[in-house]
Amino acid sequence: MPREVPLLRNEVIFVVGAIIFSYCAFLYNPHGTxxxxxxxxxxxxxxxxGAGTAGCVLASRLSxxxxxxxxxxxxxxxxxKLxxxxxxxxxxxxxxxxxxxxxxxVVQKHCCDASVDQQVVYVRGNVLGGGGVLDLMVYDRGHPExxxxxxAMDNVGWSYEDVARYFVKAESFDIKTPADSDSYGQKGLIHVSEGQPTLIGKAILEAAKSLGYKEPQDPRGGNGVSGFRFPRHMIHNGVRQSTVKTYLRPVLKRKNLHVVAETHVTKxxxxxxxxxxxRLRTTGVTxxxxxxxxYHALAAREVILAAGALSTPYILMQSGLGEKAHLQEQNIEVKEDLPVLGQNLIDHPTTVLFYSVENLDYRNHASHGFFDWLKNLYFYYVHGSGPLTTSPxxxxxxxxxxxxxxxxxxxxxxxxxxDTSIVDPKIIQNLNDEVAEEMEFVxxxxxxxxxxVSQLHAKSTGSVKIKHQQQHNEHDHHQxxxxxxxxxxxxxxxxVKVQARGLRIAINIMESEPMKKFNPKLLEKPMTGCKQGLKFMTDQYLECIARKxxxxxxxxxxxxxxxxxxxxSVVDPKLRVxxxxxxRIADASVFPSDVSANSNMPTIMMAEKAADLMKETDQ
Structure with a gap:
């Protein structure tokens, strides 16, 4: 018993120290508030x-x-502040x-019966830096195709050869790969590092190879290879590389740059x-x-919308731009008829499978346990090491x-x-109570x-529309x-068939011979709405759970x-409305078709090119 006293004292000191270091980290900021x-x-x-991923790049480059x-x-x-x-x-x-x-x-017609009110939820960044502050930091350019x-859609200047130099300009590759060459940036503001290998990761990689899949070496994905790899991340020295961190904060002291947060552009x-x-001539914003x-601010040269694929069309509609009939339905004065504004909403529909595994050598220490969190904060801030330095x-x-x-x-x-919190059944997936209870293990x-499992080139497209709110605060215009x-x-x-194929690929890999030492078990019960009339885990069953x-x-x-x-279309190849x-518009909303990647890096590329287009006009 006497031996436990100093141990307890050390634990208390350790926890207090972790709290102090956390508080110091909260106060510390190399570029000031x-x-x-x-x-x-x-x-x-x-x-x-919009000071999201694209907006921070634009503000930095234009100033x-x-x-x-x-x-x-x-x-x-x-x-x-967090x-x-x-x-x-x-x-x-x-x-x-x-x-x-x-x-x-809105309520979905063709999917998502298992969601609350048959609606999906968009988790969006309401913060300086936008979605780049919340995302998973996965680096990918997309496929050259x-x-x-x-x-091929007559967008001159947007071939892979045209845009590659803007990827190079933005990135600083901290990785030596077999494909390393001048194709990868070394002097950009976004540092790219390689994910840390884990035993479970290596096993899944080998399992995929055992089924004939290869390990892609080229981060551009240009070789048509299917398979897993250890991810490249937008992380540098254990710090997330959001554009607010890399582009905007280092230049906040510029006298010609004003940044105003917690404000809503109404038109x-x-x-x-x-x-x-x-043509209509843009004068500024309200x-x-x-x-x-x-407030009203005037623009001597240009207004650039960079509010993202969901907010940019909404702001334009508020301003009287969009499909004539839709604006008239909402009693909005039509300034310019743009028939497809808000149409062609592209996304990567996603479905998740959960497995229990034995001998798991990785735990997400940011999501499990208060004392785990404090302990790893200590290692993070004092030693710059530990599990908090890595992506989930x-x-x-x-x-x-x-x-x-x-x-x-x-x-x-x-x-x-x-880290199951990034796909939480209720908060992220918005599943109803009945289905969420079937996944209570998460x-x-x-x-x-x-x-x-995400589908990269779905044929289905959606829309963003504007609707007048019957009840709103008359003093709060944005409501x-x-x-x-x-x-x-x-x-x-x-x-649905493509999505089910993705689920089947995942199952085949997890249940292959190299994975047996981890004893993986698919945590899937016969799902409400799918178990009637469908044999469990057949292709038809997978289509059912994908749809729901x-x-x-x-x-x-x-x-x-x-x-x-x-x-x-809404903008021309120079991004002018x-x-x-x-x-102009300079965010992912202008993509004429989707990219084979997480959209953060392509959006940064888009903003870098947009800034150059504006500077060329200015000359």
Missing amino acids: LKVPTQLNRTYDYIVV EHNSKSVLILESGDEEQ YYSHIPASAGRLMHSKLAWRQRS DYEQWA IDFDKKRDRDG FQWKNGRI ILLSGFFRSGFDPDSERPDLQLLVTA GNSRNILAII KWTSEVDPNFYDDDND RSFPSRHQSGTCRMGVDAQI HGISGL
């Missing part, structure tokens, strides 16, 4: 709407010359935090008269600050379903994680793996309207698609 301008300019050269003034507006608060926002392993915690905004879709498809402003070419006051993603894989034999690019992505064990998001998952029956249990991946794009024809002068 955001200082609200004491007085805003009446006019700026550029106004950027590089001190003669150009830039105002960037963001609805969310500062990310660093002390763990930069810790890679805390992705799950962040998705459940005040930095995340949960938006429900993605961008060749853009160019884009236009001149009453059109220019000599018959926004409501957190103090409730309405253990393996990343791209696979071909075989349903499109003419294409080399993958149509399925599989991610492996031991979160109650430290020996569970989640296999996340007058709301957006209605409809992903329209599985409108095309082929999408899918949810968004947070890779939305396409709602302001790029093209040359104003009848089927059709029929409008002085207004």
Whole structure:
């Protein structure tokens, strides 16, 4: 018994120390906190709407010359007010935090019977840095075929050869790979590092190889290889590489850059008269600050929307741009008829399988246990080491379903994680109580793996629309309207078959010979709505659970698609809104078709190229 006293004392000292170090970390910031301008300019050269992944890049690049003034507006608060926002392993915690905004879709017609009210939930970043503060930090450019498809749609300047230099400009590869060459950036602001191998990860990798899948070596995914690899992450020295961290915060002291958080842009402003070419001329923006006051800022050169694929079309509709009939239904004065604005919503529908495994050598220490969390905070802040320095993603894989034999690019992505909080059945998947109870094991064990299956090129597309709210605070203008998001998952029956093929690939790998030493057990009970009339775990059963249990991946794009024809696109290849002068869009909403990757890095590429396009116009 006497031996236990010093042990207890040491534990108390250890915990107190961890709390102190956590508090110090909360206060520490190498670039200082955001200082609200004491007085805003009446006019700026550029106004950027949205300080998410793209907006932070734009604000940094456009303010590089001190003669150009830039105002960037963001609805969310500062990310660093949550002390763990930069810790890679805390992705799950962040998705459940005040930095995340949960938006429900409209009722789904073709899927999601297992979701509450048959609606899916979009977990969005309401914070400086946007979704890049919450995401899983997986680095991928997409497949070259993605961008060749853009160019084939008459989008001159957007082939893979055209965009590759902007990936290179943005990234700093900390990895030596067999394919290493000038194709990978070494001097960019986004550092890319390799995930730490684990025993379970190595076993799954070997299991995939035993079934004929290979380990892709090229991060560009250009060789058509299907298989798992240890992921590349946007992490540097144990710190998340969001664009607010890498692009915006280092330049906050620029006198020509004003950053205003906790503000809502209510509309884009236009001149009453059109220019000599018959185009509307953008004059600035109207926004409501957190103090409730309405402000008007003028743009001498351009307004750039970078609010994301869900918010950018909504702001444009508020401003009178969009499909004429839809705006008239909502009693919005039509300034410019853009028939497809808000259409073509692209996403990667996602379904999860859970496995229990023995001898799991990885646990997500950010999600299990208060004392685990404190202990690892100590190692993180004092030694710069420990499990908090890594992403929750253990393996990343791209696979071909075989349903499109003419294409080399993958149509399925599989991610492996031991952090079930990032796919929580209720908070993230929005599953109803009955189905969630069938998955009550999730979160109650430290020996569970989640296999996340996402479809990369679904044929079904959705929409974003605007709707007038009957009851709203008349003094709070941004509450007058709301957006209605409809992903329209599985409108095309082929999408369900592709998704089921992805689930089957995951099952085959997990149940192969190399995995037997981990004794994996699929934690899948006969599901309500699928168990009647369908044999358990057949292909038809997998189609059923995919249709009932899918949810968004947070890779939305396409709602302001790029093209040359104003009848089927919203912006031209220089990202200028059709029929409008002085207004561009520079975020994932302009993607004319989806990319074979997590969308964060392609969005950074898009913003880098957009900044150059604006600088060229300025010359």
